[in-house]
Amino acid sequence: MKICICDDDKRDLTALRAVVRQRYSEPACFDNPKGLLDEVADGLRFDVYILDVVMPDMNGIHLARLLRSMDGAGRIIFLTSSCDYAVDSYEVGAFYYLMKPVQREKLFALLDEIDTGITAPDTPICVHTRERDIMVKPNDIDYIESMMRFPNYHTAQGTFTGLMLHRSFKDEMAPLLALPAFCLCGASFVLNLSHISSIGKFDATFHGGQSVTLPRSALPKLRTAWTDYWMDGEGFQK
Amino acid sequence: MTILRDLSVIWAMINIAIFFLVLMEFRVPMKRLIVYSVLYMIPLIAINLWFLLTFGPTKMAQSLFFIMLLPTVIFYFFLSKYRDGRFLYSFFLISDLNADLTMLTYLLDLAVPAPRYLVMFLSRLFLFPLLNIYAYRRLRRPYLLVQHSVDRGWGAFAVAAALFDILAVRLFSRPDMIENRPDDLVLLLIVIALTLLTNWYIFSALNAQRKLHEMHEREAVFLIQTSQLQLRIEESNRMKSLLAIERHDLRHRMHALYTMLLDGRVKDALAYLQKSDEQIADTQLSHWCKNTVLDAIFSYYFTQAKNRSIKIEADLNIPEQLETDATELSTVFANVLENAIHAVEALPEERRVIRCKCIRHPKLMFRVSNPYCGEIKWSADGLPLPADKPAGTGSRSIAAYCERHGAWCDYKVRDGWFTIQLTQP
Numbered sequence: 001m002k003i004c005i006c007d008d009d010k011r012d013l014t015a016l017r018a019v020v021r022q023r024y025s026e027p028a029c030f031d032n033p034k035g036l037l038d039e040v041a042d043g044l045r046f047d048v049y050i051l052d053v054v055m056p057d058m059n060g061i062h063l064a065r066l067l068r069s070m071d072g073a074g075r076i077i078f079l080t081s082s083c084d085y086a087v088d089s090y091e092v093g094a095f096y097y098l099m100k101p102v103q104r105e106k107l108f109a110l111l112d113e114i115d116t117g118i119t120a121p122d123t124p125i126c127v128h129t130r131e132r133d134i135m136v137k138p139n140d141i142d143y144i145e146s147m148m149r150f151p152n153y154h155t156a157q158g159t160f161t162g163l164m165l166h167r168s169f170k171d172e173m174a175p176l177l178a179l180p181a182f183c184l185c186g187a188s189f190v191l192n193l194s195h196i197s198s199i200g201k202f203d204a205t206f207h208g209g210q211s212v213t214l215p216r217s218a219l220p221k222l223r224t225a226w227t228d229y230w231m232d233g234e235g236f237q238k
Numbered sequence: 239m240t241i242l243r244d245l246s247v248i249w250a251m252i253n254i255a256i257f258f259l260v261l262m263e264f265r266v267p268m269k270r271l272i273v274y275s276v277l278y279m280i281p282l283i284a285i286n287l288w289f290l291l292t293f294g295p296t297k298m299a300q301s302l303f304f305i306m307l308l309p310t311v312i313f314y315f316f317l318s319k320y321r322d323g324r325f326l327y328s329f330f331l332i333s334d335l336n337a338d339l340t341m342l343t344y345l346l347d348l349a350v351p352a353p354r355y356l357v358m359f360l361s362r363l364f365l366f367p368l369l370n371i372y373a374y375r376r377l378r379r380p381y382l383l384v385q386h387s388v389d390r391g392w393g394a395f396a397v398a399a400a401l402f403d404i405l406a407v408r409l410f411s412r413p414d415m416i417e418n419r420p421d422d423l424v425l426l427l428i429v430i431a432l433t434l435l436t437n438w439y440i441f442s443a444l445n446a447q448r449k450l451h452e453m454h455e456r457e458a459v460f461l462i463q464t465s466q467l468q469l470r471i472e473e474s475n476r477m478k479s480l481l482a483i484e485r486h487d488l489r490h491r492m493h494a495l496y497t498m499l500l501d502g503r504v505k506d507a508l509a510y511l512q513k514s515d516e517q518i519a520d521t522q523l524s525h526w527c528k529n530t531v532l533d534a535i536f537s538y539y540f541t542q543a544k545n546r547s548i549k550i551e552a553d554l555n556i557p558e559q560l561e562t563d564a565t566e567l568s569t570v571f572a573n574v575l576e577n578a579i580h581a582v583e584a585l586p587e588e589r590r591v592i593r594c595k596c597i598r599h600p601k602l603m604f605r606v607s608n609p610y611c612g613e614i615k616w617s618a619d620g621l622p623l624p625a626d627k628p629a630g631t632g633s634r635s636i637a638a639y640c641e642r643h644g645a646w647c648d649y650k651v652r653d654g655w656f657t658i659q660l661t662q663p
Contacts, residue, residue: 086525087528199663227648227661230603231605
């Protein structure tokens with residue numbers, strides 16, 4: 001995991017660098033925002049940006065805003081001795097707002113959580129079709145619908161029809177249902193909760209714009225599962 | 239010219255089917271509903287047309303209950319979102335209006351000197367669609383809102399509407415058609431007028447009730463906002479005073495620190511600095527989110543919780559601009575937080591905590607959890623009952639908000655914690 005620290009206070013910067021090195025690889029250190037921005041503008045990317053908030057030339061919130069315009073994926077942790085900017089930190093999608101002096105255990109807990117999210121396996125599954133076997137990553141699947149005992153996989157790459165099911169749809173989809181992002185809806189649908197952008201009265205709509213009409217009786221359970229998925233922090237917030 | 243009569247009957251039946259789609263709410267998506275309606279109407283029209291041609295208009299009018307009304311009630315009952323007095327009233331209201339229009343156009347045809355059925359055909363050709371357009375543009379929204387807001391008393395209204403329907407149809411067609419009983423014509427016209435007036439009065443009264451209820455809700459929110467804004471102003475003024483004092487004292491503090499350090503009294507200087515730091519922290523004004531309306535609500539209720547020794551754990555990622563009306567949403571949050579405070583203040587101090595979380599992606603989702611004591615009772619529709627302490631009041635108001643805006647609300651009880659979760663559409 002690539003970590004960078006930006007703090008104008010050289011003592012804090014050195015101390016934090018020493019703490020991070022105890023568990024992770026050597027972090028990149030910047031004692032001014034401009035230096036960090038120049039590196040990111042040149043193409044350098046980090047998994048985690050640990051930013052001081054109160055800095056003389058540019059505060060950490062503004063720095064984060066500029067970083068977001070160049071690198072939307074990196075997680076941002078703010079460090080500060082004042083909670084005045086806590087509300088503003090949401091606007092730049094900060095992962096956490098940590099108060100100084102930094103507690104080692106708290107910092108490690110946050111970094112471990114980020115590390116788990118980055119390295120979480122997205123092991124492809126094998127979909128057997130009549131023409132060929134297709135390897136599909138779970139995160140590429142929007143939903144799977146069982147029609148006349150044939151599973152139809154609706155993915156980012158297109159729609160594939162699997163071979164006829166010889167056991168129940170639920171049992172067949174058990175490996176996917178073991179993942180937190182997947183939910184069984186009724187008897188014929190398995191949906192990827194992270195790909196749903198909204199749920200209406202009768203259907204669910206995905207990020208790509210397509211929607212699927214679902215059994216009315218299954219919608220309340222889907223709504224609850226979708227909300228729980230995002231509220232419990234399983235979903236990746238963009 | 240009987241062909242005009244037959245065509246006008248078919249045209250009326252098609253428009254009545256459309257009227258049902260306009261004024262009722264259903265359990266299935268609109269596309270599927272249209273398909274079902276077409277599949278239902280084709281045989282229904284065929285049967286009614288056959289009856290008309292075989293037995294004549296008098297027998298048809300006298301048998302309407304069996305060949306049209308009863309099968310239509312059954313068909314729409316299974317598709318309707320509501321299966322209580324609301325469905326019955328809606329059904330008989332639609333039946334009343336269309337029956338009245340059918341009878342009036344029939345009478346108009348008799349009154350105007352023109353070829354038989356021509357005036358009836360032409361008037362129905364224009365008036366039925368006009369009625370549907372009027373219902374869609376003017377009646378649909380307020381009527382559906384009334385159905386959401388008012389959930390009692392519909393049975394009585396349905397009985398009244400049904401009685402008018404039966405009376406009018408009976409006067410029109412029994413013992414034979416009205417044109418053969420001119421003495422009953424005035425009575426029929428009075429019944430039609432009474433039907434329209436009564437239904438209009440029922441609707442107006444219910445709509446007024448709904449508006450009054452909404453006005454009270456808005457008033458409550460404005461009162462909260464006003465009081466919170468006043469608190470904010472007072473707090474802001476207090477901070478300004480403190481900051482002015484701090485600025486004034488800063489020079490003295492710097493001088494005091496200088497003297498202590500010059501004298502080598504480092505420990506005293508550090509203690510003095512620590513105390514100064516704490517005083518600066520007191521001047522801080524807390525904000526909970528960027529949206530000013532919701533921030534005021536959170537500040538108000540979190541302050542109330544703090545005054546009751548309730549710990550607040552809040553993670554509120556709320557944008558400044560919301561897709562929904564912040565004022566209305568603040569009523570929901572106010573209800574939820576008030577419920578939570580009431581539930582928690584009954585607990586021993588060490589157990590008093592309320593957890594609030596709000597995220598904005600993929601949709602605005604809000605969760606409040608609190609421990610509780612006692613037993614939670616649930617209504618038939620899954621809402622915590624008002625009389626129960628842990629649940630507090632306001633769950634019906636939250637449900638009404640969800641109904642209006644297509645939001646949904648979940649209630650969960652687990653391991654001694656009560657959780658309410660609201661998701662915006």
